Amino acid sequence: MTLRAVAIGIGHYLPERVVPNSEFEATLDTTDEWIQSRSGIQQRHFAAEGETTSNLAARAAEAALQDAGITTADVDAIIVATSTADLTFPSAATMVQSELGMTHGFAFDIQAVCAGFVYALSTANAIILSGQARRVLVIGAETFSRIMDWTDRATCVLFGDGAGALVLEAREGDGTAADSGILATDLHSDGQFKDLLYVDGGVSTQSTGHLRMQGNQVFRHAVEKLASTAETALEKAGLTSEDVDWIVPHQANIRIIQGTARKMGLDMDRVVVTVQDHGNTSAASIPLALSVAKQRGQIKPGDLIVTEAIGGGLAWGAVVLRW
Template identity: 60%
Template sequence: MVRRSCIVGVGSYLPAQVLTNKDLEARVDTTDEWITQRTGIRERHIAAEGEHTSDLALAAARQALERAGMPAQALDLIVLATTTPDHTFPATATKVQAALGMTGGAAFDVQAVCSGFIYALAVADNFIRSGQAKNALVIGAETFSRLLDWNDRTTCVLFGDGAGAVVLQAVEGEGTNDDRGVLSTHLHSDGRHYDLLWVDGGIALGRSGFVKMNGQEVFRHAVGRLAEVMEETLAFNGMDASQVDWLVPHQANRRIIDGAARKLKLSADKVVITVDRHGNTSAASIPLALAAAVDDGRIKTGDVVLMEAMGGGFTWGAALVRM
C-alpha cells in the first residue's frame, strides 16, 4: 500500500473591498480597456486597514477545516505560503496555529512568491508521504497590495489580496493514478533571473520597498517554463493532457494562462479562470481558484487537477492531484 495526501477540504477568503479598473483610472494613468486587454483583470480585492495576512489565512483555514469536518486539534502541520507575512518573525503560520487552538504539531511559512502554494503543497505532501504527519493544512495568503507603488501603472493594476487553503489527510491506496490524492509535485527555480521580478526592499536595504517587474521578460519565461513543468508532471505520471479534467493555473495574466494551455494543447473549457475577479493574488491564487471551482461544482471528487505556477526568483512548479 502507498501513502498519499488527499484533499478533503478547501476554503477561501477575499477582503470585502473591491477595486475595479474604473477605480484605478482615477488613481493612475491607465484605462479599463488597456488593463482588460493586456491582463484579463477587471477587479481585485484589497485588504482593509488593520486586516492582516494572518486574518485572511485564518478565515480560509477555518472554512477548509469546516468543510473537511476536521477539528484544528487533529492537525499535525500547517504550511503557510506568503510573501507578505505579518512580521519579519515569527512565522505567520504560528499566529494561525494559535488562533485555531492547535497546540501540537508544527507550523511554519514558505516563501516562493507566486509559486508559494505549489511549494507549500509539496512540503506538506512529503511530510505525509514520509509518515511525519497525518493531517496538514496548506494555506496561500497575501496582502500583496501593501507592496505596490500606486503611482506605477505597470504593477499596481495587477495584484490583489486574498487567501485560500486546503486540508490534506493521509490515505492508503494501491499507488496508481486511479487513487485519490496528490499524485506528484515538481519544483524548480533559477536565481539568475532574480532581478526580473522583485521587491526593491528588505532587511538589508532598511525599507519594505515596492514590486518591480520586467513584464516582457517575465511573460516570455512564464509561458515556456509553465508548459515545460506541466509536460514534466504528466510524463512522470504516464499521462497526457487528455486525461486532465481541470487546469488550475496561477492567476497572473490571462495571456500567460492561455499561452501555457495552448502549448499543452489543453482545451480552454478545462481551464479555471479567476484572474478577472481576483487579479494576481500571488501564493493565494491557486487555492482561491481551486476553491471557486469546487464551490460551483465544476471540480468533483475523482477529477484529475493539474496546478501550476511561476513566481519571482524565478521559481516555478506544478502538482497533479486526483480530487
C-alpha cells in the same frame, strides 16, 4: 498499498473591499479597457487597514476545516505560503496556529512568491509520505496591496489580496494513477532571473520596498516554463495532458493562462479562470481558484487536476493530484 496525501477540504477568504479597474483611472494614466486587454482583470480585493495576511489565512483555514468536517484538533501541521507575512518573525503560520486556537503540532512559512502554494503542497506531501504528519493544513495568503508602487501602472493594477486553504490527509492508495491525492510534483528555480520580478527592499536593506517587474520578460519565461513543468509532472505520474480534467493555474494574467493551455494542447474550457475577479493574489491564487471552482461545481471527486505557477526567483513548479 501506497500512501497518498489526499485533499479532503478546501476554502478561501477575500477581503470585503472590492476594487474595480475604474478606481485606478482617477490617479493613473490607465483605463478599465487597457487593464482588461492586457491582463483580463476586472477587479480585485484589498485588505482593510489592520487586516493582515495571517488574518486572511486564518479565515480561509476555517472554511477549509469546515469543508473537511474536522477541527484543529485533527490537524498536525500548518504550512503558509506567503511573501507578505505580518512580521519578519515569527512566521505567519504560527500566528494562524494561534488564531485558530491550535497549541499542538508545528507551523511554518514557505516563501516562493507566486509559486509558493505549489512549493507548499510539495512540502506537505513529503511530510505526509515521511510519516511526520497525518493531516496538514496548506494555506496560500497574501496582502500584496501593501507592497505596491501606486504610481506604477504596469504593476499596481495587477495584484490583489486574498487567501485559500487546502486540507491534506494521509490515505492508502493502490499506487496507480487512479489513486486520489497528490500523484506527482515538479519544482524548479533559477536565481539568474531574480531581477525580472522582485521587491526592492527587505530586512537586510532596512526598507519595505515595492514590487518591480519586467512584464514582457516574465511573460516570455512563464508560458514556456509553466507548460514544461506541468508536462513533466504529468509524465512523472504516468499521465498526459489528455488525461487532465482541469488545469488550475496561477492566476497572474489571462494571456499567460491562455498561452500555457495552448502549448499543452488544452482547450480553455478545461482551465479554471478566476483572474478577472481577484487579480494576481500570488501564493493565494491557486487555492483560491480551487475553492471557487469547487463552489461552481466544476471540480468533482475523481477529477485529475494539474496546478502550475511561476513567480519571483524565478521559481516555478507543478502538482498533479486527483480530487
